[in-house]
Amino acid sequence: MPEKQRGRYAALAIAAVVIVVGIPLWWKTTETYRAWLPFSEISELDSLQLQLSVDIEVVFSRGTLTPEQQKKFPLSHVNEKEHQVDAKTGLRYKYETRYRTATIMEEDALNQPTAAEADLSLHMLSESSCGSVVVYVIPESSTLLPEVRFRAFVYFYILKSLLKLIMLIPAVYFQDVKVYVGQRRTALLRSPPFKTSWNLKEVLSNLDVEVEQVVSTMSFGHQDIVAALSNRVRMTKVTKESMADSMRAIKSSPGYEITFSLLNPDPKSHSLHWDIEGAVQSYIQPLLNKLAPIANFSVDSQILYYAVLGVNPRFDNSVSAYTLSADSLSHVINPVEARLGSNAASSNPVLNFLLYVPDAHHSPLFIRDHSKREVPSNAFHSPRWGGIMVYNVNEMYGPEAERPVDININMAKVMGVFLAQLRLMLGVQHTHPPTGFVLQSPGSAGLADWELDRLLWSRSVENIATASTTITSLAQLLDQIGNIVINDNIAQQVSSAVTSLQSAVAELEAGNLAFALQYSREAILASERAFFDPSLLHLLYFPDDQKFAIYIPLFLPMCVPIVLSLLKIVSEAKKRRADKQAKSD
Amino acid sequence: MELREFINFPGLTFPGLKITLLKPDIFFKQWYSWYSKIHSSHLESPLEVFHNHVYRLGIPDSHIVLMLADDMACNYRNPKPATVFSHKNMELNVYGDDVEVDYRGYEVTVENFLRVLTGRLPPSTPRSKRLLSDDRSNILIYLTGHGGNGFLKFQDSEEISNMELADAFEQMWQKRRYNELLFIIDTCQGASMYERFYSPNLMALASSQVGEDSLSHQPDLGIGVHLMDKYTFYLLEFLEEVHPASQANMNDLFKVCPQSQCVSTPGHRTDLFQRDPGSVLITDFFGSVRKVEITKDTINLTSPVEPPIKRSGSSDIQIESLTYVDQLPVAEIIHQKPKQKDWHPPDGFILGLWTLILLVFFQTYGIKHLKHIF
Numbered sequence: 001m002p003e004k005q006r007g008r009y010a011a012l013a014i015a016a017v018v019i020v021v022g023i024p025l026w027w028k029t030t031e032t033y034r035a036w037l038p039f040s041e042i043s044e045l046d047s048l049q050l051q052l053s054v055d056i057e058v059v060f061s062r063g064t065l066t067p068e069q070q071k072k073f074p075l076s077h078v079n080e081k082e083h084q085v086d087a088k089t090g091l092r093y094k095y096e097t098r099y100r101t102a103t104i105m106e107e108d109a110l111n112q113p114t115a116a117e118a119d120l121s122l123h124m125l126s127e128s129s130c131g132s133v134v135v136y137v138i139p140e141s142s143t144l145l146p147e148v149r150f151r152a153f154v155y156f157y158i159l160k161s162l163l164k165l166i167m168l169i170p171a172v173y174f175q176d177v178k179v180y181v182g183q184r185r186t187a188l189l190r191s192p193p194f195k196t197s198w199n200l201k202e203v204l205s206n207l208d209v210e211v212e213q214v215v216s217t218m219s220f221g222h223q224d225i226v227a228a229l230s231n232r233v234r235m236t237k238v239t240k241e242s243m244a245d246s247m248r249a250i251k252s253s254p255g256y257e258i259t260f261s262l263l264n265p266d267p268k269s270h271s272l273h274w275d276i277e278g279a280v281q282s283y284i285q286p287l288l289n290k291l292a293p294i295a296n297f298s299v300d301s302q303i304l305y306y307a308v309l310g311v312n313p314r315f316d317n318s319v320s321a322y323t324l325s326a327d328s329l330s331h332v333i334n335p336v337e338a339r340l341g342s343n344a345a346s347s348n349p350v351l352n353f354l355l356y357v358p359d360a361h362h363s364p365l366f367i368r369d370h371s372k373r374e375v376p377s378n379a380f381h382s383p384r385w386g387g388i389m390v391y392n393v394n395e396m397y398g399p400e401a402e403r404p405v406d407i408n409i410n411m412a413k414v415m416g417v418f419l420a421q422l423r424l425m426l427g428v429q430h431t432h433p434p435t436g437f438v439l440q441s442p443g444s445a446g447l448a449d450w451e452l453d454r455l456l457w458s459r460s461v462e463n464i465a466t467a468s469t470t471i472t473s474l475a476q477l478l479d480q481i482g483n484i485v486i487n488d489n490i491a492q493q494v495s496s497a498v499t500s501l502q503s504a505v506a507e508l509e510a511g512n513l514a515f516a517l518q519y520s521r522e523a524i525l526a527s528e529r530a531f532f533d534p535s536l537l538h539l540l541y542f543p544d545d546q547k548f549a550i551y552i553p554l555f556l557p558m559c560v561p562i563v564l565s566l567l568k569i570v571s572e573a574k575k576r577r578a579d580k581q582a583k584s585d
Numbered sequence: 586m587e588l589r590e591f592i593n594f595p596g597l598t599f600p601g602l603k604i605t606l607l608k609p610d611i612f613f614k615q616w617y618s619w620y621s622k623i624h625s626s627h628l629e630s631p632l633e634v635f636h637n638h639v640y641r642l643g644i645p646d647s648h649i650v651l652m653l654a655d656d657m658a659c660n661y662r663n664p665k666p667a668t669v670f671s672h673k674n675m676e677l678n679v680y681g682d683d684v685e686v687d688y689r690g691y692e693v694t695v696e697n698f699l700r701v702l703t704g705r706l707p708p709s710t711p712r713s714k715r716l717l718s719d720d721r722s723n724i725l726i727y728l729t730g731h732g733g734n735g736f737l738k739f740q741d742s743e744e745i746s747n748m749e750l751a752d753a754f755e756q757m758w759q760k761r762r763y764n765e766l767l768f769i770i771d772t773c774q775g776a777s778m779y780e781r782f783y784s785p786n787l788m789a790l791a792s793s794q795v796g797e798d799s800l801s802h803q804p805d806l807g808i809g810v811h812l813m814d815k816y817t818f819y820l821l822e823f824l825e826e827v828h829p830a831s832q833a834n835m836n837d838l839f840k841v842c843p844q845s846q847c848v849s850t851p852g853h854r855t856d857l858f859q860r861d862p863g864s865v866l867i868t869d870f871f872g873s874v875r876k877v878e879i880t881k882d883t884i885n886l887t888s889p890v891e892p893p894i895k896r897s898g899s900s901d902i903q904i905e906s907l908t909y910v911d912q913l914p915v916a917e918i919i920h921q922k923p924k925q926k927d928w929h930p931p932d933g934f935i936l937g938l939w940t941l942i943l944l945v946f947f948q949t950y951g952i953k954h955l956k957h958i959f
Contacts, residue, residue: 231720231761251719283886329877331829337645347712369879379880384721387880416886423884446884473759481752531760534705537696 008572011565018562032483035491041498042475045468048232050461051092053511054219055132058211061102061110063139064191069200074100077204085226086233089465093222095215096511099204102136110136110188115144116440119182128185131453131513133218135211137191145177145190145438178436179214184449187214217433218450220457224429228462231469249427250384252462254525255296255348258284258422259386261340262409263307266359270393271404274355276301279411283419287446291426293517294459298348302341309356310335313365322358322365324390329367329380332388351425352386353418355409363394379417387421389414419446428455456517463520464504470527471497484537490530497526638824639725642872650701650716652688654740687714695745702753704762720761725769725870729817732772734795735780751781758784765858767870771816773798776852788858788865790838792816793849800848815847827867829874835862 060070079095102110109121128134138144180188189210194203226233250256260280264272280299288297309332313322324332342350358365367375367390381387391414397405428451433439442448471494478484504519639649658667688697700706701716718724728737736744757763768789770778775791782789792799792814802818813821819842827833839853839862855862868874 326877326879330875331643333875333877334643334645334873337647342647342712345711347715347717349717367879375879375881377880377883379883380877381880382875382877384719385875389880412886416883417880419886420883421880424880441885470760477756477759532704532706534700534707537699537703537705 007565008569011562011569015562015566018558032485034478034484034486035488037475037478037486037491037494038498039475039479041502042471042494045498045501046472047088047090048465048468048505049090049092050464050505051094051509052220052225052457052461053094053096053509054215055129055511056095056097056211056215057128057132057134058097058099058137058207059102059106059134060099060137060191061139062107063142064137065101065194065203066196069194069198069203070101072200074098075200075204083222083226085229089229089232091222091225094511097211106136110138110144112144115180115182115188115438118144118188119180119184119186119440122186123182123184129512129514130456131219131511132185133215133450134186135189135214136186137189137207140191140193142190145180145188177438178210179217179433179438181214181218181433181437181439181450182448183440183443185218185453187218189214213434213437217431217437218453220454221429224454224458225461228458229465231462232465250349250351250425252459252466252524253295253349254521255298255346256426257342257346257348257350258288258297258299259340259342259350259352260299260301260418261352261354262301262303263336263354263356264303264305265308265357266361267305267404269360269403269405270357271406272303272357272393272409273406274409274414275411279415283412283415283446284422286444287419287422290445290447290452291455293514294426294455294521298346304339307336307339313358313362319366322362324365324367325372326368326370326380330382333382333385336388337385349384350386351422353421354386354388355414356388356390357393357407357409358390360394364392365390366392377417377420379421381421381424384425386425387418389417423447426455427458429458453513456513460504460508460513460517460520463517463524464501464508467497467501467520467523467527470524470531471501474527474531478536485535487533487535490533490536493526493530493533497523497530500526638821638827639871642827642829642868644871644873646685647713648873649685650687650714651685652693652698653686654690654693656689685713691740693740695739695743695749698739698745699749699753703756704760716762718762721764722762723870724763724766726766727769727771728778729771729814732770732774732778734774735777737770737772737778747778747781750778751783754782754787755784758786765860765865765869769820771799771814771820775799776854779854782854782857785857786859787854788835788862789854791852792842792847794852797849816842816849816851819846824867824871827871829868829872831866831868833867835865835867838867 060073076096076098079097081093081095083091083093085091105125106122109125110118112118112121122136178190182188192206192210194206198206260276262272262274262276264270280301284299288299291297309324311324311328311332313324315321316323336354337352340352340354367378367380369375377389378391379387379389391409393405393407396407423446428447431439431451431454440448442451474494478486500519500523504516504523507513507516507519640646657663658669663669688701701714704716706715716724731738735747738744754766757766763786765786766788768779768782768787770790771792772778774793774795774797776794779787779789779791780795793816800815802813802815820838823838823841835855839851842851844850858865
């Protein structure tokens with residue numbers, strides 16, 4: 001009957017439309033938009049093989065080598081060391097050493113009376129690239145390096161010469177200065193005694209030990225690099241010292257906020273004036289300018305009145321002064337921190353430097369260390385937070401002075417302490433040079449070039465390690481949770497992070513430290529932006545019973561008639577075939 | 586729901602050094618709505634913990650994120666406005682002068698909670714609303730409110746499931762946003778919330794097992810709601826004994842509120858925690874002691890080229906006074922004439938209403954009768 005036929009066709013057509021059009025449509029519209037991510041490249045980044053290349057130049061000045069020994073110059077030599085930190089992270093250190101003789105101009109520069117002046121003139125001649133080390137080998141008898149470090153120079157000189165004549169004791173026993181490390185990237189090394197009969201190879205192997213010592217002081221150390229990898233690697237094999245260093249230094253961040261606060265608990269007695277703007281310009285800004293490749297810095301200052309330390313100092317009769325013991329210092333910071341303002345607009349880490357001028361009744365106030373001795377700087381610091389200095393003003397006025405007393409704070413002294421604390425906070429590693437080394441003081445910038453290089457090495461490695469873990473964990477997360485929407489901008493950030501990371505690793509291999517740091521900064525910025533994008537919230541988590549609860553009322557009423565009619569068609573077709581079979585029999 | 590976070594920085598002990606490096610923790614609290622049927626306002630619990638204990642033990646306000654879904658102190662039903670008391674004797678106002686509520690009212694949502702945990706906040710979010718922890722931070726999360734098997738209620742209309750919470754913690758771990766995390770939950774069937782955790786260094790405490798209800802402690806007959814939950818009450822009693830140098834450890838915390846006192850059976854989970862709970866101090870999470878080092882080296886700086894401005898005398902020096910920028914021209918606003926509003930044609934609703942009136946009119950009277958009217 002045509003009615004039944006039409007019905008059958010209708011049911012079949014509806015079923016066909018549901019299956020062919022409906023299901024794909026439903027699938028497409030309930031799909032979350034996920035832009036394409038370079039998952040394969042990201043999984044490659046999971047295992048990190050870093051190669052750090054250092055360019056070392058060893059320059060022999062006149063009088064250190066015989067012409068025979070000098071014939072083979074210029075010569076270069078590569079030394080590689082490998083360390084497998086853990087299953088996924090490997091380090092390779094490549095030291096490329098070039099040996100040559102000094103030019104005429106360099107000889108002139110080395111003829112200066114003192115080592116500091118020699119260092120300055122050498123620097124005028126050529127600028128060494130970021131991350132490299134230049135060692136000038138000067139003759140053993142040169143007077144450029146002070147022979148002894150003691151004040152009683154003449155005495156020891158005579159004594160030493162006499163003893164040398166008598167007992168032929170080597171010079172190093174009297175703590176001669178072997179190496180002078182300058183403010184930039186050069187070091188002056190006093191040549192160890194060479195026999196003229198040695199060939200070049202023997203000379204160089206003899207010298208290698210000394211050069212290696214210089215390089216390990218001026219360039220990165222293995223422990224520092226491993227500590228910088230703490231984001232990737234579980235810290236079990238790190239020394240206590242570098243662990244302390246890594247815990248003290250603030251984590252790598254694109255920007256920092258430095259806040260200087262003057263705490264005046266007693267404005268009735270003291271009217272304090274501090275030229276903070278000038279002090280920051282002259283003392284702090286040069287350091288920050290030098291550190292500009294690492295991060296952006298913003299400096300602000302404030303004055304807090306009636307701000308007290310949370311701890312009561314004890315009066316010590318022996319020195320007739322108030323003292324703060326080392327144990328009570330840890331309780332000082334928290335109450336004060338509550339009163340300090342900070343820039344609410346940025347979420348950069350803040351480094352606070354507080355200058356506390358004790359009130360007239362509790363002056364002078366001194367800090368005692370754990371052995372109850374006086375602390376010359378009268379300051380203490382807390383890792384990753386900042387520092388506090390106590391500045392006593394009771395000696396600047398007599399009891400008859402009119403209150404409030406005008407007091408000008410000596411910013412040079414204050415900034416000397418704050419600068420030292422700032423260096424520690426920012427991660428400038430402590431160097432313990434071997435005996436016989438003299439390090440030139442950093443000067444107005446507060447940071448020597450080679451110290452900056454060390455910081456750049458550990459920062460680049462830290463940035464690369466952090467960015468790679470961020471990207472790989474983001475990829476893992478997006479893979480695991482299928483419901484998160486991946487927008488185009490996130491995909492773009494991820495791709496740019498991956499390319500920056502690859503570039504940074506390549507630049508490190510090539511030895512271009514400045515570029516490596518720049519790429520690593522870009523990588524970390526892009527990866528953090530991608531990871532912390534507000535749109536990546538997985539609010540689409542539905543437990544299975546909820547999914548059923550939503551879909552059943554929608555689809556079941558629609559599917560039931562279709563399925564039943566299909567079943568009916570099938571059963572009718574079966575019956576017809578059975579009838580036909582019966583008829584044909 | 587109301588939540589409170591306290592951010593603590595981490596504690597790491599060096600073998601051989603006596604000072605422990607500790608920083609404040611993150612502490613979450615969740616509160617339940619005021620108009621509850623079974624256990625009412627758990628509001629006092631987080632406030633009490635905050636005001637009395639965590640603050641006392643050294644965690645500064647900048648390291649606390651407090652989320653309160655209800656504003657009890659300023660609720661019109663509160664007979665003593667701007668105060669919240671934890672005990673019916675009204676001895677202690679836990680809503681003191683310095684309580685800083687970071688998320689209040691409708692801002693307390695599952696989404697915001699997860700955003701704070703994972704750090705995926707829009708760039709315009711201020712510092713006080715962010716969880717600025719790092720890989721050395723110990724975080725304490727305290728939630729209280731209404732919950733069930735595998736979920737916790739927010740604002741009476743939303744829930745957070747244990748799977749979402751576990752995923753959020755895993756993301757925090759991936760991004761190294763915590764060193765160790767202590768999770769305390771005081772709701773019905775609270776143990777179900779920590780069943781699904783899978784990230785390392787998590788320790789969890791709950792007030793009741795799956796299938797049990799957490800009960801509240803004492804009612805205030807004046808307002809008609811309960812003041813605190815039993816578990817929280819005994820937890821706070823325990824915390825009274827803790828002072829900054831206390832050596833009480835986690836095993837003592839697990840013994841708080843046994844079944845005889847709480848009716849429900851408190852549970853805990855320590856299998857994901859790497860250290861032995863007996864060696865973990867309460868102050869690692871509830872308090873904060875900063876590690877301090879004496880500054881030994883200083884840098885010798887020479888005075889700058891220009892000498893500093895000598896200020897002599899006191900009263901007759903006029904320092905240039907600083908004024909606030911005139912941000913809002915108040916004088917103009919006060920004397921402003923009301924703005925001329927542009928005329929807009931009548932809006933859809935008015936048109937519709939008039940059409941309806943006209944239709945009814947014509948329906949009733951018919952067109953042909955019109956000439957009798959006009």
